[in-house]
Amino acid sequence: MNLDKIKALRSKDLFYLVTYSMLGLSTPFFILILILQAFGTPFTFNEVPYYGIEGLLYSLLFFPIFIIMGIIILWIYIAGGWKLARSIFPIIGIWKKNDLL
Secondary structure (H helix, E strand, C coil), X not given: CCCHHHCCCCHHHHHHHHHHHXXXXXXXXXXXXXXXXXXXXXXXXXXXXXXXXXXXXXXXXXXXHHHHHHHHHHHXXXXXXXXXXXXXXXXXXXXXXXXXX
């Protein structure tokens, strides 16, 4: 396992990585939802189904909220794990302490 390329990964870089991956992975799913709603599949929110244009509008409102919340939660989760890994890897001998700087 070669970890040399990611030793200098900062939180800002990690945030960009999570943002681009979340957008890239969610966009096809969102397009599929819009296509299915165009054919009559309801958008259900709080057990209330919304059909047609109203369902499409609610989906368009839901997508950015889903993306933003997903990015924030995933970034906090990964950044915390990355900070923990950078402090534990030198202790168990995977990286030397001076290699991280």
